[in-house]
Amino acid sequence: AVPLVTAISTTLGARNGLLIRDRRGLEEARNLNTIVFDKTGTLTLGSHRVVEIVAAKENDPDTVLSLAAAVERDSEHPIAQALLKSAEDKGLALPRSSSFEAAAGKGVEAVVEARRLSVGGPALLRERNVELDNDMENASRRFGDNGQAAIYLLEGENVLAVFAIADQVRPESREAVAKLQSMGIEVVILTGDSEAVARSVGRELGIDTVFSGVLPDQKSDKIKELQARGKRVAMVGDGVNDAPALVTADVGVAIGAGTDVAVEAGDVVLVRSDPRDIARIVTLSRATYRKMI
Ligand code: ADP
Ligand code: MG
Numbered sequence: 001a002v003p004l005v006t007a008i009s010t011t012l013g014a015r016n017g018l019l020i021r022d023r024r025g026l027e028e029a030r031n032l033n034t035i036v037f038d039k040t041g042t043l044t045l046g047s048h049r050v051v052e053i054v055a056a057k058e059n060d061p062d063t064v065l066s067l068a069a070a071v072e073r074d075s076e077h078p079i080a081q082a083l084l085k086s087a088e089d090k091g092l093a094l095p096r097s098s099s100f101e102a103a104a105g106k107g108v109e110a111v112v113e114a115r116r117l118s119v120g121g122p123a124l125l126r127e128r129n130v131e132l133d134n135d136m137e138n139a140s141r142r143f144g145d146n147g148q149a150a151i152y153l154l155e156g157e158n159v160l161a162v163f164a165i166a167d168q169v170r171p172e173s174r175e176a177v178a179k180l181q182s183m184g185i186e187v188v189i190l191t192g193d194s195e196a197v198a199r200s201v202g203r204e205l206g207i208d209t210v211f212s213g214v215l216p217d218q219k220s221d222k223i224k225e226l227q228a229r230g231k232r233v234a235m236v237g238d239g240v241n242d243a244p245a246l247v248t249a250d251v252g253v254a255i256g257a258g259t260d261v262a263v264e265a266g267d268v269v270l271v272r273s274d275p276r277d278i279a280r281i282v283t284l285s286r287a288t289y290r291k292m293i
Pocket of ligand 1: 038039040072075077079080104105106107108119120121122123149151190191192193194214215216239241
């Protein structure tokens with residue numbers, strides 16, 4: 001039988017925008033001392049936009065944009081959506097693409113007009129041992145300083161263009177982080193995105209501990225590392241990538257607007273997708289299980 005107080009708390013949770021999928025998650029929440037946030041789509045809105053295009057010599061911005069969008073046609077990543085939307089807004093015709101392949105946490109590849117092209121971030125550059133020339137290096141650094149992701153269009157190891165992709169911090173994130181910190185809980189960012197972008201979001205939100213460039217299959221290892229150091233950890237995420245980390249954490253919290261895979265991996269779902277509701281989980285857990293003793 002479910003103790004009456006927990007049943008009541010589940011109802012109270014629902015009223016506060018929390019869907020409790022596993023009561024053990026609610027019970028554990030009172031012991032949390034570390035909350036790990038995925039960045040994209042969790043602390044940020046995940047509604048990316050292309051804000052600048054720097055094309056390598058002999059390429060023009062519209063051409064590289066239509067090529068990059070063609071490569072991304074079958075990708076569901078928010079960066080892909082940004083490139084496709086930008087090409088559409090400019091009324092560009094997309095060339096045909098085939099042989100689409102995704103490399104999780106790095107980028108995508110496809111054949112466009114008989115050329116094998118790829119689009120991706122810094123991890124893709126490292127994998128290909130790509131050296132940036134001065135112009136590309138400067139543009140990338142400038143984008144990073146502005147908190148924008150640098151996304152490259154490559155043909156082999158040749159860089160055809162770099163795109164600045166901007167996301168926006170959720171308006172509620174700052175308050176959510178400050179509240180948790182005031183409750184004595186350490187807040188951490190865990191992301192596949194670059195150090196520059198992750199640090200910039202961290203600065204905006206008052207978060208000093210940032211794990212960046214973490215590949216999808218390494219996210220749950222990071223949670224285990226924290227647990228091995230004695231931390232009681234909640235993971236908050238929205239993406240397919242986050243599901244294993246949500247399961248590994250002491251408490252897995254899924255963003256309601258996130259992917260089905262993440263929602264199914266969470267103990268608790270933030271129905272309103274509002275990160276401020278996480279503090280409510282801890283408060284509700286403390287109140288519920290204090291009464292039971
Ligand atoms: P996050 O942890 O922030 O949700 P992901 O693991 O989804 O990030 O992606 C990590 C990085 O891999 C992105 O920041 C980007 O550099 C690159 N990447 C992944 N998928 C794509 C794509 N479809 N197009 C371009 N870049 C991509
Ligand atoms: Mg995400």
